[in-house]
Amino acid sequence: MKKESRGVCIAAGLALAFLCAAPAFGQTTSDLAIAVSDSPDPVRVGTNLVYSITLTNAGPHAAADVVVTDILPTNMTFVSCALSQGSYEQVEDEVTCDLGSLGVGATAAVTIVVLPILEGVVTNNVSVGSSGEDPDPGNNRAFCVTTNLPQNRSPVIAVPGPHTLVVGMATSFLVTVQDPDHDPGLAVVNTVYPAGAAFANSNWSWTAAAGYAGTSNRVVFVADDGEGEPNSIVTNSTWVVVLFDSNDNQINDGWEWTHFSNLTTSATADNDGDKSLNIEEYIAGTQPTNAASLFRILACSGSSMSSNRTVTVSTETNRKYTIRFASGAYSNNTPWASFRTAASGVWIETRGSTNYTFTDDEGTNTTGSAPLFRQYRVSVEMQ
Numbered sequence: 001m002k003k004e005s006r007g008v009c010i011a012a013g014l015a016l017a018f019l020c021a022a023p024a025f026g027q028t029t030s031d032l033a034i035a036v037s038d039s040p041d042p043v044r045v046g047t048n049l050v051y052s053i054t055l056t057n058a059g060p061h062a063a064a065d066v067v068v069t070d071i072l073p074t075n076m077t078f079v080s081c082a083l084s085q086g087s088y089e090q091v092e093d094e095v096t097c098d099l100g101s102l103g104v105g106a107t108a109a110v111t112i113v114v115l116p117i118l119e120g121v122v123t124n125n126v127s128v129g130s131s132g133e134d135p136d137p138g139n140n141r142a143f144c145v146t147t148n149l150p151q152n153r154s155p156v157i158a159v160p161g162p163h164t165l166v167v168g169m170a171t172s173f174l175v176t177v178q179d180p181d182h183d184p185g186l187a188v189v190n191t192v193y194p195a196g197a198a199f200a201n202s203n204w205s206w207t208a209a210a211g212y213a214g215t216s217n218r219v220v221f222v223a224d225d226g227e228g229e230p231n232s233i234v235t236n237s238t239w240v241v242v243l244f245d246s247n248d249n250q251i252n253d254g255w256e257w258t259h260f261s262n263l264t265t266s267a268t269a270d271n272d273g274d275k276s277l278n279i280e281e282y283i284a285g286t287q288p289t290n291a292a293s294l295f296r297i298l299a300c301s302g303s304s305m306s307s308n309r310t311v312t313v314s315t316e317t318n319r320k321y322t323i324r325f326a327s328g329a330y331s332n333n334t335p336w337a338s339f340r341t342a343a344s345g346v347w348i349e350t351r352g353s354t355n356y357t358f359t360d361d362e363g364t365n366t367t368g369s370a371p372l373f374r375q376y377r378v379s380v381e382m383q
């Protein structure tokens with residue numbers, strides 16, 4: 001490296017003074033250069049924008065007191081600043097970065113984060129200077145232009161209020177979705193729904209199957225405007241309620257629909273002629289269209305000379321059964337007694353449609369004796 005000539009030169013014979021490009025004695029020369037880029041561009045108002053500023057020193061000397069100045073555009077609000085060296089000061093829209101020395105061939109970086117607050121096209125100007133001379137001040141300034149887009153507006157999903165439905169019946173309703181920005185990627189999907197529902201051309205439809213009697217079904221729609229913004233995706237929902245007993249006959253509508261395919265069959269009829277009314281078959285869990293499906297005691301075994309009398313009964317799942325007994329010869333006035341430990345004569349069937357065998361061990365928990373005759377009676381009720 002060689003020292004440059006220096007000083008204020010006065011041309012001989014002329015009363016004019018001018019600054020030479022050469023530095024004064026003791027000063028250094030450094031060709032600093034600055035560049036700035038933005039990301040993302042375009043950027044949404046309300047979403048951070050990053051300015052990446054890079055410095056280089058092409059020499060020939062190290063630069064001292066390097067200062068970067070960024071006067072932020074008026075529609076950008078300062079958020080933060082990070083430097084590879086030195087420190088910064090921010091006053092209102094002016095960010096001043098004191099980077100100290102920058103060696104020949106060295107680089108430095110300044111990262112400024114801003115928040116766009118107004119839409120429009122925005123220019124950010126940055127500059128660098130030092131205490132030395134710069135032979136090429138033309139690259140000491142740089143700018144970048146950013147397009148601030150309006151803040152994204154969320155889609156809006158319109159759904160009707162709760163629908164009430166009867167088993168076997170169909171319902172449908174319109175679901176409309178709009179995007180205030182008219183974003184072209186707008187789409188809506190039905191994410192939560194009861195089995196068998198359909199959603200096409202903004203129309204949601206469903207027929208309530210028997211198993212849905214007495215249920216409330218949430219139906220959820222999700223819209224996405226395709227802009228990838230935090231507010232791009234919205235959710236809305238409604239409910240479809242299926243009545244348990246719409247015809248008020250104390251029978252689950254789903255059970256009626258399953259066995260009769262209608263809700264008009266009388267609860268007090270005996271469709272299969274097995275002497276058990278439809279409502280009794282409902283309570284017992286038996287089939288009202290099958291005479292062989294009947295709640296009854298299937299077998300009773302044991303005698304007064306042997307303990308462990310057994311009673312076998314046909315049972316259905318989720319029904320509560322209670323067995324009682326009467327000792328001695330049967331008559332219309334024979335009282336029915338509970339077993340000594342009540343729980344021993346009560347059970348809830350959980351195994352499906354099957355048979356249950358109750359054992360009267362004639363011990364302390366049951367009847368405590370073995371009389372000559374003993375009758376049993378079993379009742380069933382909804383659990």
Ligand SMILES: [Ca+2]
Nearest residue numbers: 153181183225
């Ligand atoms: Ca939008």
Ligand SMILES: [Ca+2]
Nearest residue numbers: 245249251253
């Ligand atoms: Ca009913």
Ligand SMILES: [Ca+2]
Nearest residue numbers: 270272274276
């Ligand atoms: Ca019947």
Ligand SMILES: [Ca+2]
Nearest residue numbers: 287288290293
């Ligand atoms: Ca039956």
